[in-house]
Amino acid sequence: MLPSKTHPTGILITALYGSISLAAAVGSTDSFDVLDYVDPLIGTANGGHVFPGATLPFGMAKAVADTVGENQAGFAYDTTVVTGFSHMHDSGTGGSPSLGNFPIFAQPSCPNDDINQCKWQLNDRAVVWKRDSAKARPGYFSISLANGVQAEMTTTNRSALYRFTFDGASSESLSPVVLVDLIDLPQSRTNGFADVDSSNGRLTGNGTFNPSFGIGSYDLHFCVDFKGAELRDTGVWTKNRANTTRKTVSLRADGTNSPDTLSAGTFARFHAPKDNTILARVGVSFMNVKQACANAEREQPNFDFDGTRSAAEDAWRKKLSVVSVDADGVSKDLQTVFWSGAYRSLISPQDYTGENPLWESDEPYYDSYYCIWDSYRSIHPLLTLVDPLSQSLMMRSLLDIYRHEGYLPDCRMSLCKGYTQGGSNADVLMADAYLKKVDGIDWDTAYEAVVKDAEVEPANWNVEGRGGLQSWKSLGYIPTDDYDPYGVGTHTRSISRTVEYAYNDFCIAEMAKGMGKQADYEKYTTRSGNWAHMFKEDQKSSINGADTNFTGFLQPRYTNGTWGYQDPIFCSPLLNFTSCYLNPSGHETYEGSSWLYTFYAPHDMGALIKTLGGAEQFTSRLEFLHESGLLYVGDEQAFLTVFQFHYSGRPALSAKYSHFYIPSQFNTTTAGIAGNDDSGAMGSFVMLSMMGLWPVPGQDVYLITPPYFKEVSIKNAVTGKTATIRNVNFDANYKSIFIQSAKLNGEAWSKNWLTHDFFTQGGVLELELGLTESKWGTQTEDLPPSLSNYHK
Template sequence: MRLHTLRPENILAAAFCGPFAFAASVSSLNDYDVLKYVNPLIGTANGGMAKAVADTIGENQAGFAFDTDYVTGFSHMHDSGTGGSPSLGNFPIFAQPSCSNDDVNQCKWQLNDRAVAWEKDSVKARPGYFSISLANGVQAEMTTTNRSALYRFTFDKGLPEALSPVVLVDLIDLPQSRTNGTAEVDRSTGRLTGNGTFSPSFGIGSYDLHFCVDFKGAELRDTGAWTKNRAGITTDSVSMLADGTNTPASLSAGTFARFHSPANRTILARVGVSFMSVDQACANAQREQPDFDFEGTRSAAEAAWRKKLSVVTVDASGVSDDFQEIFWSGAYRSLISPQDYTGENPLWQSDEPYYDSYYCIWDSFRSIHPLLTIVDPVSQSRMLRSLIDIYRHEGYLPDCRMSLCKGFTQGGSNADVLMADAYLKKVQDIDWNTAYEAVVKDAEVEPANWNVEGRGGLTSWKSLGYIPTDDFDPYGVGTHTRSISRTVEYAYNDFCISEMAKGMDKQADYEKYASRSGNWAHMFKADQTSSLNGSDTTFTGFLQPRYMNGTWGYQDPIFCSPLLNFTSCYLNPDGHETYEGSSWLYTFYAPHDMGALIHALGGADKFISRLEYLHQSGLLYVGDEQAFLTVFQFHYGGRPALSSKYSHFYIPSQFNTTVAGIAGNDDSGAMGSFVMLSMMGLWPVPGQDVYLITPPYFKEVSIRSPVTGKTATIRNVNFDASYKAVYIQGATLNGQSWTKNWLTHDFFTQGGVLELTLGATESDWGTRKEDLPPSLSSYE
């Protein structure tokens, strides 16, 4: 779940939480604690924290945000940096030292009424732990296991000695989506239990969640239920049904336990959660935390992260603490989603793993999953098996999924990219026949509702070779926008299918899908110009909307860039023809056929000039995932040194150690994985067995394959920690000269040493046509 797991095959781990712990300085491994360099507060000014954590008023997409003032509760499951509506945050608990005049009706019950300021210098966050002090004299600390959270509430010594603390549970969630809920309290033990029905934050349907809260540390005084701002100690349950008359402020209701003054001024609250039942929620907590051992749980969480992350080693000699913090914190954020919900799926019975919180594959296929394939191929295998099992039971591979619900599709059917990527890299234990069946269905069979799965407009796609802006599609329901971005994504999805077909000896399919992968060119208008600030640029040829009759429409190439109507291209009925980016950006998206694209854009020199202009002009926002590949596409034009240059431009200008140190929200670790992969020096082209080579930000980086046990090392000769010498002068692979500016996944599975000699000026390394990455069409 969104709580972190201690299971070794899972990318999660305990508590607020979790980093990707790597060992560092090779010469002093025993002295290097990577968790020192993991700062979960990076980016929280943009709403980027997760797990058992404080929920704040204002920006609370993942619970806590640093640029807020008031805390309303502490909830147990969050999704990290998802964008859009908040997610989860169900059943927050809240502690108050005493009720005024010892009257439960004078405690603060409703969400906004109980909100209390938090002390700005009090927050402590590290993998497995979060702590915050409130103005009401409560210090709240929290840690988690896989399916339970443990809270420690300590009441300030400045409070009256005779306390009577109250801990409540609220039947609400962060997006206030609950349609019904029930809470009960056991008068003899103070156990609080209940459940609710909620809506997903970026999808359709609903989900049920259950909770179980137990206490330790103080003698129980009384219990009760509350609604609005009234409580009763003679009632032991409450039910809430959204009937259309409730406002968000009146959705709060729940149960509570009141205690006699705790001997050490501390109360522990253990919360179990389950999608199956209350009984399973209680069993989860009892199994994972039988002893209410806060320090033990916290220590186990940290140990789980250190073990998980020990596959990567860096020699950080000379590297500043800030750059180490950027790297390790990015690594931490990379490994939060998706979550292992195996055993917590009430929708169907299966022996296959079940993972959730794919927020969304449109975001994660570009960097998160390729990273997992390198550092955690076992978890990546389990995730793909889960996706295939979803196909078996629900008919399509998801493009987005959360809280057991179908999420919205943002572009193409990009699970196809994940399948091809894993197939080419020989990820183990996958049913490839069913996987191929699933991706072909994406390409051939339009679903009834292509807002949440598959592809729409397939009739036009097959007959016209593009998605028209005026598409007539009576075969399914979906949002008729994004004709440009859907076209280029469908083209790449088909290319990925062709790669699987080729490897599986399906020659006819290979030829069909390879041919369809060229459909991006049908929306390339060769004479289209673009102007900026009233003046024409020197570049001609951009993707443009096209009608069913073949004539051209028009969308300003800079529209939906930071320079013109940036927020106009989202997932809504008037969302325009590109999604979260401009035609300027999407015109660069043909990663399978860069030879043809470079030719269309006027040759290598013009391509490089245009790509530099994209990065220098303000047209590009690196906080959208489509921007990632453009940082490294200079490789295709024979200028790999410029990929290194622009990588160092964005890190640290856009990715740094401040609370605003992420470009936008983290998109479930997409930004974190961008940082980690960039700083490791090998950028994966998702859906292909291609890694573009740039120098790591460390003297040396090593990755030990969890499957083969072999170690791949990227070593910089003449390493310069001031990052002036970031250009490769020459390279060797296992002692032999290596002139290609890319390599394959065998490097990680078979091990070896890639040694890069660096200098302060650009060289001719990796610039020849034979050194460029693969392309369907040859380079000129």
């Protein structure tokens, strides 16, 4: 999604490992606990927007402290104050904050024991959090506040459990107050209602909110119960006034109660707890308050904080256990980069099965696809490798959305349609799953859905399907002056939409071929070549007036076939980087330059390489992209370019540039990812790169580079078979990173790519490494598949 770095121009990278101490080598031991190498705080500063709080894998409940600042995921490390603790979040998103509904907040007591001297409104109650007190581990988050409150939190699937410990020095005067606020992080609430049960302090309510990157609204419900102290009184609050006689508060969308000027809620006040600790259990539901309470009661009947935390940790250990590495000689920091990336890749999409009020279905329902434009490139291909069962559930969920809403989503959150950023990229996910034989999917419906994307323009193609289909079919490209009477959408991104539509059609062709639909295969294969219609062969490019010496780039084109102009470096870190977003003036490429998009034809690299002047010229141009500062690896379109040297017969350079970015742009600091994480996209880039396997999404192709470990093994959850990639002559200083030869199950293997069968059937890929580039994987017959032949 949207890059959020405030200084994206710091991209001129020196491929040094100085930021990570290679001397602190940690090898495999019997006492290894993978969670010791997961740091959820990585990426919580400098616009990374990583959610560092407590969650289960793909869990709906996500608890963390909410801070003031760039708080898209609730907590950001480069902030100073906390305003509450909320129970649902998204991770890594750009744009505006997401979720963060119904925060609770604890105060040790009210000044002078006057309920109206407590702080109620969000900005008034903000409290400084103690530096270095934020602690995060899978399934757990804690933080200490300047008001004497330590807050700890853990979660189950649909509920959060908080443990508030109050400073013991003031225990005699303790009369803790815990409030709930009818607000969310983006302050989008319209309607809201809250109630408190004066007999037990139970706080319940609901609200209507807007999604952070889409259209429509959603209703959410909560239920808070307490344990650990005797109830003193209860009430409601509005603005900065509280009332102990009223037990309900209602806010309506009448133009006077916008959440940024007026919020409200309920509270419970307690006598001093004997051990200075109060537990707060919060259930959440999209269905109703009753289900929110039932979720909490079913999942956490005993308010067992330590038991819930332990169960969450075990869930994470199990989820991560399918991958194992021999890390002998590898620094603890690099291991932490790897496992933290793996962890972040398993946070979203979120399992909302049973929590969808929009339709009745026996199919799974997943949400928080932020966005498929980001996640199709690495997150879902990674899940197909390490968690194919979850990937199957997610694909089934997408198809159920199609059945009930008419189109596959390109982005979806909070039960709402999200904005489409480029093509209909769920088509790529379906083809990827089809080619890799992901189980349990209704392929007839999947094919029907992707064909509808290609053939039927929706009324609002801002949020589903494709726009400009008439031009696409008649002209073979999306013109910059496109006239489209068939639907409504933002008329920008003509270049990037063209190349994405072309690849979407290729993916449909692959499905058609496998399903025996020959006419469709030929039609969509032909349409997949439309990327070339935007290539202006005499277009030059310069940087600061100096010619780059490369000619031929994708350019805007008008309906009459004449050419427009967009500087090829425009929307790169070198020129107007933040000018190509999803808005009416967002220009002809999306979150990237023509320089970048000119490399995007992964289905027909033979033709692309020929178009760009042959293998040697292609390699030189791709190296220039990485060396010149034109590329921002914090946006997902950059990922494939790191490994595209495989197609020009230079796989050694893919290994070189993988190490160019890791660890220079990915490290163990709180700012240790290249861009916002986009629901784990950056994490999946790290994990796949360090495993030495780059999947080309929508194809049964994995590009081979050496893993960052002596050995990596992946156990397939469906077949039970294990695939192992083993380095011979492994060098933990990463100087010997070039493959000299390879063996697959004992037989010589010269291809620089693999298919998914290796991971479902198991086996051993052995890579002999050396200090210099070799001839391995360089011959025409060794290159990955291409629609057109490669030319020597």
